[in-house]
Amino acid sequence: MFGSILLQAAGVQESFLQFLGKNLELFLTYTGVYNATPGHIIMILIGLFFIFLAIKYEFEPMLLIPIGFGILIGNIPFKDAGLQVGIYEQGSVLNILYQGVTSGWYPPLIFLGIGAMTDFSALISNPKLMLIGAAAQFGIFGAYTIALQMGFEPNQAGAIGIIGGADGPTAIFLSSKLAPNLMGAIAVSAYSYMALVPIIQPPFMRLLTTKKERLIRMKPPRAVSSTEKIIFPIVGLLLTCFLVPSGLPLLGMLFFGNLLKESGVTRRLAETARGPLIDTITILLGITVGASTQATQFLTLNSIKIFGLGALSFVIATCAGIIFVKIFNLILKDGNKINPLIGNAGVSAVPDSARISQTVGLEYDPTNYLLMHAMGPNVAGVIGSAVAAGILLGFLG
Amino acid sequence: MINKKIGVLLLFVVLFSFGANAQRAASMRINEVLVDNEDNFVDDYGKRHPWIELYNTSAGTVNIAGCYLTNDKNNPKKYPIPKGDVLTIIPPHQHTLFWADGEPNRGTFHVNFTLDPATDNYIALYDADGRTLIDEITIPAAQKADVSYGRVIDGQDEWAQLTKVTPSTNNLTLDSNEKIENFKENDSIGIGMTVTAMAVVFSGLFLLYIIFKQVGKFAIAASKRNAKKAAGTASGVSADAGEESGEIFAAIATALYEMSDDNHDVENTVLTIRKVARTYSPWSSKLYGLREVPRK
DSSP states (O other), X not given: OHHHHHXXXXXXXXXXXXXXXXXXXXXXXXXXXXXXXXXHHHHHHXXXXXXXXXXXXXXXXXXXXXXXXXXXXXXXXXXXXXXXXXXXXTTSHHHHHHHHHHTTOHHHHHHHHHHHHOOTXXXXXXXXXXXXXXXXXXXXXXXXXXXXXXXOOHHHHHHHHGGGGTOHHHHHHHHHHHOGGGHHHXXXXXXXXXXXXXXXXXXXXXXXXXXXXXXXXXXXXXXXXXXXXXXXXXXXXXXXXXXXXXXXXXXXXXXXXXXXXXXXXXXXXXXXXXXXXXXXXXXXXHHHHHHTOOHHXXXXXXXXXXXXXXXXXXXXXXXXXXXXXXXXXXXXXXXXXXXXXXXXGXXXXXXXXXXXXXXXXXXXXXXXXXXHHHHHHHHHHHHHHHHHHHHHHHHXX | OHHHHHHHHHHHHHHHHHHHHHHSGGGEEEEEEESOOSSSOOOTTSOOOOEEEEEEOSSSOEEOTTOXXXXXXXXXXXXXXXXXXXXXXEOTTOEEEEEOBSOGGGOTXXXXXXXXXXXXXXXXXXXXXXXXEEEEEEEOSSOOTTOEEEESSTTSSOEEEESXXXXXXXXXXXXXXXXXXXXXXXXXXXXXXXXXXXXXHHHHHHXXXXXXXXXXXXXXXXXXXXXXXXXXXXXXXXXXXXXXXXXXXXXXXXXXXXXXXXXXXXXXXXXXXXXXXXXXXXXXXXXXXXXXXXXX
């Protein structure tokens, strides 16, 4: 009797242990360790590198910390069991947050904030600097041409080329419309190179300028009246959007934000746009763009090509801006010459590229402050890249 | 003040009426009609009847509930499209199909009239007010069986007999992106795009440059004018006012002070000329976005 009970208990125990063993085995298949691939590890290392760059060297920490951490989030391996954890699983929290990127409504909100924090005085006081912002857009179309040669479709080439505009929100906006499947790589590439502007631009600035040119002193900008500052966003919007209506979401919000700032009567709205709103969107944008780099979707040959083309487009944009200034100087009178070191600022990485002009300028003349002058082409670059995005969208969308 | 309020109110009314227009059925078009359905599309009841396809030409969703379909010029309200059916909400650039079987009790999309292949068939779509004509078409008589009469390209003006009958889908089937194919064929290197796009970018920013150069000139001229005006107001007192030394002002002030205080005892007094400096406050700082005090 007692023996049979023991045997029965042993049988129960054995089946229970089997049950536990199977459960544990099943649980293991759900763990990140079980599902990890070399791709995940590579992406996690890239994410850690971004975080390192942001903290150690302060390269665009506002972008690289959220993107870097987003890469970590996006590359935690998991079993695709419909648990709604991944960014590409419809209905997951990350997927819902990612809608702002895929539907393209984060970038215009970022532009609203940029408009509300940008002072266009430098540009208004010396409007010829706008042309430098236009010249630097050669980076976009240079990369577009090369991408075509590398076998990308025209719409994909357009989305890749926009990296050369050095404008993350514009790159995301355009790629979400023209080539959604490449958006992750394009966004990460655009933001990475924006952060690496201090490394990419100076060698080309030195290479393309003579010592004499680097010492050119520009006339101090005149004081700009508040009326001029109010007129600027209104005329800017009407003119650019009548020319390229497809740039409306970005340009509309940029100039609207600027009017909030300059009108002087909507201080609270301007403060919100350039403060809490842009911060919130930057966090959401950064983390979701980072998380969109899931190794399974991201680590492809195309992504590597896009990274190469992105770097090239930055170089072309930088060189085009500097060379344009040098040519422009040929027709300018002596007192009105422009220091070609501000040519790099035509890419719209605001204000980093303008800061580079200042830093490199000070190396050669510690009393020649170029920051104020460089801000002109820098903000013109924002307008120029948004116009260029509108053109690409109009032609290829 | 009241006039101002009325003006603002009117402005809003006008703005909203423009906005509302985009949501109305004005962007719907009669897109394709099959008058003689012998061996073509069948309805949910498994029957073949003539059908009328409508197309939303806009990029916004349109609800056609409450609009009217008719085949009688004298009776625009012949078939009111029922309200409360979610299927009457037509997404952007999408189609919907109505069966002209004279059996409205079969559902929202079955109208109360039929089409006759032997005669001309007039079909019209009226807005919810029953007066505003949105679209109309007269289908010529003697249509061939199973050949529809429709717009060659969805929503566009040209009508033709369509041997490829396409109920609820595009009349012209696109198997590629025409724009992209065009670029691939004619601009494989990208030079055309580069030249065109850079020309547009340069033109845009060049126009801005021209405008703001002129605006700048006006602003400089205006500030000079204001400065002169300010100087002119001061010169109303004396042509060379402000050029006297501080000592003269001190002497005048002392004389005035002594005269006004003549009745008092003489006291020890120190008179100084001190520069008045406005103290900094965040409330008056431009940094905080407040408007400057008007200069008068």
